[in-house]
Amino acid sequence: MDLRFTDEEIAFRDEVRHFFRTALPPDIARKCLFGQRLSREELVRWTRILFARGWATPAWSPEWGGTGWSAVKQYIFKEELHMAPAPEPLSFNVNMIGPVLIAFGTEAQKRHFLPRIARLDDWFCQGFSEPGAGSDLASLRTQARLEGDHYIVNGQKLWTSTAHHANWCFLLVRTDPAVKKQAGITYLLMDMQSPGITVRPITTIDGYHETNEMFLENVRIPVVNRIGEENKGWDYAKYLLGHERSGIARVGISKMRVQRAKDLAARIPAGDGMLGEDTGFRERVAALEVELKALELTQMRVIAEGATVTKGRPDPKSSILKLKGSELQQAATELLLEVAGYAAMEFDLPFLSGAAMSESGVDWAATIAPNHYWVRHVSIVGGSNEIQRNILAKSVLGL
Numbered sequence: 001m002d003l004r005f006t007d008e009e010i011a012f013r014d015e016v017r018h019f020f021r022t023a024l025p026p027d028i029a030r031k032c033l034f035g036q037r038l039s040r041e042e043l044v045r046w047t048r049i050l051f052a053r054g055w056a057t058p059a060w061s062p063e064w065g066g067t068g069w070s071a072v073k074q075y076i077f078k079e080e081l082h083m084a085p086a087p088e089p090l091s092f093n094v095n096m097i098g099p100v101l102i103a104f105g106t107e108a109q110k111r112h113f114l115p116r117i118a119r120l121d122d123w124f125c126q127g128f129s130e131p132g133a134g135s136d137l138a139s140l141r142t143q144a145r146l147e148g149d150h151y152i153v154n155g156q157k158l159w160t161s162t163a164h165h166a167n168w169c170f171l172l173v174r175t176d177p178a179v180k181k182q183a184g185i186t187y188l189l190m191d192m193q194s195p196g197i198t199v200r201p202i203t204t205i206d207g208y209h210e211t212n213e214m215f216l217e218n219v220r221i222p223v224v225n226r227i228g229e230e231n232k233g234w235d236y237a238k239y240l241l242g243h244e245r246s247g248i249a250r251v252g253i254s255k256m257r258v259q260r261a262k263d264l265a266a267r268i269p270a271g272d273g274m275l276g277e278d279t280g281f282r283e284r285v286a287a288l289e290v291e292l293k294a295l296e297l298t299q300m301r302v303i304a305e306g307a308t309v310t311k312g313r314p315d316p317k318s319s320i321l322k323l324k325g326s327e328l329q330q331a332a333t334e335l336l337l338e339v340a341g342y343a344a345m346e347f348d349l350p351f352l353s354g355a356a357m358s359e360s361g362v363d364w365a366a367t368i369a370p371n372h373y374w375v376r377h378v379s380i381v382g383g384s385n386e387i388q389r390n391i392l393a394k395s396v397l398g399l
């Protein structure tokens with residue numbers, strides 16, 4: 001198996017790299033570099049730039065606005081995006097509801113939603129998790145009862161990230177409580193303007209408001225907004241979770257963070273020289289870079305062998321990417337935290353949220369600690385790392 005890029009792939013990489021250098025608006029580029037969070041408007045603005053270039057939804061089928069790129073080219077694109085660093089298009093739209101609609105939506109749903117999802121005219125959030133239904137998602141209790149041509153929905157969702165920005169939500173509800181729990185679930189699209197929806201913020205350990213709890217009281221959802229068949233929602237959700245996991249290794253982001261740690265260390269005095277020259281620091285960086293290279297090669301191997309999703313189910317090997325990818329993301333933010341040292345103790349919520357840098361200019365370190373704490377969530381979402389280990393034990397190792 002040859003894991004090297006071809007000449008054509010290298011030319012493609014250069015084209016993509018040039019695009020990110022020239023097309024990313026400087027204000028957004030700066031925020032990404034300093035680890036600041038983007039506003040809704042900024043993500044929409046960047047998505048429209050990608051859309052105009054035809055690159056907002058590379059992995060979709062060309063019929064619905066995808067690029068038709070090979071898996072390797074898609075990988076290169078994502079890697080360059082992460083290393084630029086440029087904002088990732090909204091995952092709920094591009095990696096989750098878009099592929100589900102393409103695979104299972106009606107013609108009318110596809111025509112209406114897909115262009116709007118790609119341009120971020122519609123912002124979707126994911127209403128899956130509930131109190132008591134996270135890893136064991138099939139235990140969800142939010143109920144939907146059919147009344148004429150509407151479902152009436154009652155229940156509570158938890159951890160609904162960006163629900164405060166979203167105008168749509170893809171939602172799992174229980175439509176048949178009498179059958180095996182996976183067999184009684186339906187997949188609906190909910191207009192967030194519908195009466196009966198209350199969204200309450202959850203502030204996470206980084207001090208930021210990204211996620212929410214969502215209460216649903218007699219919310220009316222038209223039957224035409226159902227995906228596929230009633231009580232078949234679990235199949236569509238599994239398909240979606242496969243897509244969610246396949247993008248989760250994020251080697252490029254970790255590489256970018258390690259590079260930033262090296263750049264900062266070259267400027268931070270330690271002992272008689274600079275931190276970047278310290279043997280302990282260099283050994284630490286080298287160990288992390290070796291692990292990242294190994295993960296990158298594993299990712300290339302998975303791509304070379306076929307898709308991360310086969311027959312509508314996540315390929316169990318994508319669990320390795322999720323598990324190792326999240327561990328290395330956390331290792332990279334920890335390295336940055338240690339490089340920043342005491343400077344990372346400054347907590348500056350306005351700066352994290354996108355405010356301009358202060359006169360003193362010390363805020364280069366102000367996002368490092370909150371981003372480190374935020375990245376704790378990557379080993380929880382998309383199927384926690386303990387769950388991934390269970391999958392690997394059963395499906396890959398056959399234990």
Ligand SMILES: Cc1cc2nc3c(=O)[nH]c(=O)nc-3n(C[C@H](O)[C@H](O)[C@H](O)COP(=O)(O)OP(=O)(O)OC[C@H]3O[C@@H](n4cnc5c(N)ncnc54)[C@H](O)[C@@H]3O)c2cc1C
Nearest residue numbers: 126127128129134135136159160161377380381382384386
């Ligand atoms: C920041 C953040 C954003 C999120 N955004 C969204 C969102 O937008 N939409 C959405 O629907 N959900 C979202 N989630 C929810 C996320 O998917 C769940 O948190 C996740 O599925 C874990 O579920 P739980 O929190 O209920 O933990 P639990 O499932 O209760 O797990 C608790 C602990 O037990 C372990 N565990 C559970 N079962 C097993 C098992 N069988 N074997 C071994 N260990 C096990 C877990 O690994 C974990 O360590 C988000 C979560 C976070 C933290």
